[in-house]
Amino acid sequence: MIEEIRQNYPEAYLAIDEATKDAGFTMASATMTCSLLQTLAASKPGGNFLELGTGTGLSTAWILEGMDQQANLTSIDNDAQFLSIAERFLGQDSRLKLECIEGEDWVLQNKGQQYDYIFADTWHGKYLMLDEVLDMLKPGAFYIIDDMLPQENWPEGHAEKAIRLIEVLEQRDDLVLTKQCWATGIVIATKKTP
Template identity: 70%
Template sequence: MNETIRQSQPAAYAAIDEATRASGFTMASDILTCSLLRTLAASKPGGTFLELGTGTGLSTSWILDGMDADSTLVSIDHDANLLAIAGRFLGGDARLKLVTTDGEQWVMRHLAERYDYVFADTWHGKYLLLDEVLAMVKPGGLYIIDDMLPQPNWPEGHDLKVARLVEELEGRGDLVVTKQAWASGILIAVKR
């Protein structure tokens, strides 16, 4: 066994990838992470999904590909230009709600909502408002983050933030955590 992805890609993935490259956006989740996101999505039939940090919709396409017809996904990003790419290729999917907004404002307005699956791929829900976003995860729900291994675009001192975040997540009594030094570095937690 190796890391080669031999599964089919979501229908819109290649077109989104091409548009992403043309846009100059370089912070999309890698294909290994996306494959895992799809597999984990399939474990939550009829689920409620939240993606914080849509970007251009590359990871969104994989999450949708793993979801069943009765599931819903809310995906937010502050960058309307990036969301326009996601909307162009994924906007026709009735299970998906794309929201252009500031992450903090959105989280603070939706504190009472609960989700079966949260992919936090931006600062909010990861380094900011962590407690608030973790409170949105239902018991038995998944909390997933990536980019936990050193990345070329990390600013000075970001490695210390990553270490503190991982330590905090491991120290919580309400989460069961697995760290994977694979792809870009993935942490998966299940809420007790």
Template identity: 65%
Template sequence: MTEEINQTYPKAYQQINAATVASGFSMASDILTCSLLKTLATSKPSGSFLELGTGTGLSTAWILAGMDKHSTLISIDNDARFLAIAKDFLSYDDRLTLIDTDGAAWFGKNNDKKFDYIFADTWHGKYLLLDEAIAMLNKGGLYIIDDMLPQQNWPDGHQEKAIKLIKDLESRDDLHLTKQVWATGIVIGVKK
């Protein structure tokens, strides 16, 4: 077995990737994580999906590729420049709602929403407002985070934040948790 990706890439992936490189965005999810996101998305037919941190839409494209036609995805980001790349290549998909907003403001207005799948790839819903994000999960819902292994682009002090987050997740009694020392370090929780 190898880590080679043997799945079909999303149709807009290469274009989004080229635009991502050209934009200088360096926080995109790696291809192994994206492949897993697609696979896990397939497990939630007619699901309600949330992505916190669209970036340029690379992971968004993979999540959409795994979703069925009856599923919906809300993806939020607060950087209009990078979100514009996702809009350019993914706005044709009527299952997707892209929102340019601050994460805290979005949580404040949407705390009554429920999701079957949350990919938290930014501060809000991961390092900030974790309880609020977990409260939005339906029973059996997936909570997915990546970048839990040390990364070259981490600022000073970030490793301590990641360690604390893992401890916080491990102490919860409302999630079944699996930590994977693979790709960039992935944690998957399932809501009890």
């Protein structure tokens, strides 16, 4: 088996990728991660999806590709410049709601919401407000994070934060956890039924 992705990329992916490079955005999720996001999305027909950290919409395109027509995705980011790229190429999809808002504000405003799938690709929901976001998971829901293996763009001291986050997730008794030393380092958790 080889890791090369041989499935079709989402229709908007190449245009978003080009616009992403032109905008100087360097924090996009790896293509292998995106492929996994698509596969996991396909397992939640009619699901309620959340992406924390849209960026320019590269991973968003893959999540949408895996979703069925009855599912919906809310994706948030606090950078209007990068979010506008996602809006330009994905905004016509009626299943998608894009919001330009600070992560903390969004989490506080939406505490009672429940999701079948959360991809936390920004500080809020990953390193900040973790408990609040994990409380948004329905039983059987996925919580997915990437960039858990050391990255060249990590600032000083970030490795310790990543190690601590894994320790916190491992100590929770309401999650079933898998850590993958693959792509940029992925953690997938499923919320247990109470």
